[in-house]
Amino acid sequence: MASAKTSCTEDNLLCSICLDVFRNPVSTRCGHNFCRTCITKFWDKKQKYNCPICNHLFQTRPYLQVNTLLSEMAAQCRTSVRVKVQPCVEPAEVPCDVCTGTQLKAVKSCLVCLISYCQTHLEPHQRVAGLKKHRLVEPTDRLEDRMCKKHNQLLELFCMNDQVCVCQICTETDHRFHHAVPLNVEYEVKMAKLGKMEAEVQQMVQERKQKIEEIKDTVKRSKADAAREIAGSVQVLTALMHQIEKCQEDLNQMVKERLKDTEKQAEDLIKELEQEIEDLTNKSSKVKPLSHTEDHFHFLQAFRSLTDPPPTRDWTTVEVRPPSYVGTLRRSLDQLEETLNMEMKKLCDAELKSVQQYEVDVTLDPDTAHPRLILSKDGKLVRDGVVEKEVPGNPKRFTKYIHVLTRQSFSAG
Structure with a gap:
């Protein structure tokens, strides 16, 4: 029995802000006790003065006096009280707004109080009847952004006409002729669109990757065609011995230049496609995290910047045409015709004389x-x-x- 009594006394001597035994305890008009330094620092950060436990709002900053009896009890008990350590807030986590000194990690945020609470400071919201009606959400920083700057009311509706979050008073004033729906309703609609948008982005990425493969294949076939054309021309022209060596060199140069132009065109198109893939991939990287959020407000605020995909070209009609080598060899041979005719006549005369013996x-x-x-x-x-x-x-x-x-x-x- 004595142990139970001591435990109860110790619990009553703990400051709900610093979670340590009271030092210079003071009492508020709502009946709650805090270390004088803790409550002073807490109110120094606020524009309105409320109780960290019951959220009772004071019209003016209360004048605080040390509770002598409670101070003496705390001094006697301080040597035996040891506060259990709770996890401190990490850089990526939301801190408790009530804690002073070492801040603990918030477990819930109240959209009515606009305060984030650790497990200890959340206790009144789980016990007091009036506070139980407050809307609690997962820990969220910058709760003031969820309040209407004009009416100081919670932004809980979405204006379909202006595509912005509004409060209830907004729908009765500036947006009274607009169609407004609850945030969760528009959240579901936008989430569905987000899924469709993500699918379309992925499809666009795949189409561009496929176009790159088509262009690469065209270049590959162009190289093969060029190789065959060069090989064929070499086979024909080398048969003409030294007289057509210059023709062979010119022909090869022309074919290679045409292939180079084709490769340059393909390289430019591939660079443009790869840039669009990078833009679309960046877009997708922003879309994916957003598709998993359950924060209606953050989702709708960020959705506006993701509605339109990055500007891209319509690639359905873009193609790289392989260079044509039809008639290339013929034209080269035409240039040699005058010279070759003379040589051919000599050859024919020689052959005729040779075959006449076999008439x-x-x-x-x-x-x-x-x-x-x-x-x-x-x-x-x-x-x-x-x-x-x-x-x-x-x-x-x-x-x-x-x-x-x-x-x-x-x-x-």
Whole structure:
């Protein structure tokens, strides 16, 4: 029994602000006791003077006198009282607004008192009937931002017309003709839009990544096409020996320049796409944390800056066209035609003299002649008629290549 009595006496001698045995205890008109230094420092931070325990508001700052009896009891008990240590506030946590000296971590914030409380100072809100009606939320800093600056009322409604948080008095004055809904209602709507926005951002990121792959693939194919074109030209031109070495060099240079232009265009587009991906990713990094918040006020305040996605280009019609090499070799060869004709004539004359020793009397077969070819009646001459004529169908006839065979054949010489 004596132990229980001592414990009760010790509990009654603890200051609810510093959680230590009273030092120069003073009493407020609402009947609560505090260390004189603790309550003085507490009121020094406030514009209104209220009791930290019951939140009773005093019209003027009370004049405090030390409670002599309570001071003597505290002095006798101070040597035996040891206050249990509670966790102190970390840098990222919300501190208790009532604690003085070492601040403890707040466990709840009151939207009526606009004060954050640690577990000890929250006790009156869990015990006093009037305080039980106060709205408690998870610890939140800057509670004053939740109050209407004009009417000093809680911002608990959302104006659909102006897209801002308002108090009840605002809906009866400045916003009286506007449509207002509770914060939680608009929170659900905006949260749904946020989810859709996040999905759209992710889709835009994927589309741009896909476009990058398409551009890279185009460049890859362009390189392959260029390699094949160069290889083909080298194979043809090297057969012309030293006379066309200069032509080969010029052709390669032109192909490479076209490929370089294509690669430069692709590089610029990829840089632009990567920049848009970075912007969209930054947007997504802001959207994701917001999608998990349950703080209606913070969500709606921050949502306005996330409504519109970053400015991006419409990439649906953007493409990198591979350079065309059609006719490149032909044009190069045309430039050599005049020179080559002379060399070819020399070659033909030489070849003719060479083959004349193997001369054979042959006759052209009209059943194999392409429809454009015109044969002489004796089958010894043939020329290109340019226009295809109607000829009897024959499985031996050339239709793809402008060729004609002879009736006779030989295998050597």
